[in-house]
Amino acid sequence: MTVPPTARMSRADKIKIAVFVAIVAAIPLYLVVPWAQRRLEDFFSLARAQVFGQVLIAILLEAFPFVFIGAIVSGLIEVLVPAEKLARLIPKSLPARLAVAPLLGIILPVCECGVVPVVRRLIKKGLPLEMAVVYLLSGPILNPIVLASTVMAFSRTRPWWAMPAARAGLGILIAVTVGLVLFATTRKRPAETADAAPESYGHGESALVHILHHAANDFLLLGGFLLMGSLIAAGAQAFVPRTILVSIGQTPVAASAGMMALAFVLNLCSEADAFVAASFVQFTFASKLAFLVLGPMLDVKLVAMYLAALPRRVLVIVLLVVPVLTLVLSELVGWLYGVAA
Numbered sequence: 001m002t003v004p005p006t007a008r009m010s011r012a013d014k015i016k017i018a019v020f021v022a023i024v025a026a027i028p029l030y031l032v033v034p035w036a037q038r039r040l041e042d043f044f045s046l047a048r049a050q051v052f053g054q055v056l057i058a059i060l061l062e063a064f065p066f067v068f069i070g071a072i073v074s075g076l077i078e079v080l081v082p083a084e085k086l087a088r089l090i091p092k093s094l095p096a097r098l099a100v101a102p103l104l105g106i107i108l109p110v111c112e113c114g115v116v117p118v119v120r121r122l123i124k125k126g127l128p129l130e131m132a133v134v135y136l137l138s139g140p141i142l143n144p145i146v147l148a149s150t151v152m153a154f155s156r157t158r159p160w161w162a163m164p165a166a167r168a169g170l171g172i173l174i175a176v177t178v179g180l181v182l183f184a185t186t187r188k189r190p191a192e193t194a195d196a197a198p199e200s201y202g203h204g205e206s207a208l209v210h211i212l213h214h215a216a217n218d219f220l221l222l223g224g225f226l227l228m229g230s231l232i233a234a235g236a237q238a239f240v241p242r243t244i245l246v247s248i249g250q251t252p253v254a255a256s257a258g259m260m261a262l263a264f265v266l267n268l269c270s271e272a273d274a275f276v277a278a279s280f281v282q283f284t285f286a287s288k289l290a291f292l293v294l295g296p297m298l299d300v301k302l303v304a305m306y307l308a309a310l311p312r313r314v315l316v317i318v319l320l321v322v323p324v325l326t327l328v329l330s331e332l333v334g335w336l337y338g339v340a341a
Contacts, residue, residue, distance in 0.1 A: 051238040055234040056234035059230040059301065066113040067114060067226060069110060070118050071117045071218040073114070073118050074117040074218050077121045078125070078211070090126075097130065098179050098180070101132075101134035102139070104135040105140065105143055110139065110143070112297075113305070116136070117218040122135075129186060130180070133178055133318065137171070137174065137175035138174075140297075141172075141270065141293070141296050143271070147164055147167075149275070152274075154274065163274075163288070167289065170329050174322060175297075177321070178318060178321050182314060225307055228304045232301075255286070256284070256327055258287070259283060260291065262291065266295070267301045273292060277291045286333065290326050298323065
């Protein structure tokens, strides 16, 4: 249907309407903006703003290099490891797959940020979900550097090996349990689509170009989720009083839950978190163990990054199972530690 020429709006009429709308919109903005500015100035006090900025920069500077390393490794896997070769290396039986998966944390020793792009690429290559998630959860804990830092941080406790052994043991146990749950709940679903086609290069292109291409894609994707999670984590640390958690330090169960909440919002690198846990001298063995186990598996930035790496149903299972197992098993190990001491 065509509009009659007499019904068409002239440019002058459009300008008049635009000016009228701008004036009408400016009236409430003139009243609202100063009020909002005053409230924001009160809320974002100078001290809080400094904490927010310092924490945000610290998280990004700490995490981005490991995400970059993980992206490079994922690019190498994409180009140099054909799906059919990976399939031949995967054990056929479920127990063997779950037993091998934690060892990947020693073979590919990356922290919790760097492991996400690696796992994302391995899943695309056809690695079974349960095996990939076991490596995702336990790998950062079994990293030799992480275990060495845990030994150093708790070297003055007696026995010195109790915390490193408990951390590694619970990390494996929780990761394997999550793997079993995933296998039981997803085995009837269609298998994940693997990139079985071999990598093909155009004329004049090299493997290095393709490695960098895939690494850049993974880095930009996961870097965006990392930034989003870091903003949330920095806000939590700047505006949530830590005294709320510290005040419950010696309360059974509540202490572990509080330290787990602290690990979730602090977003510490697994290579340094043991020294932070050891500094909480007023907390129980169980609560510090819960802090060290949950942190490399779940925190704010990791959940944001998992959104880009895991299917939604897998992420839901991880979010539901990991905290419950960490709390229960940490309390059990803490009780056994108290009995033995």
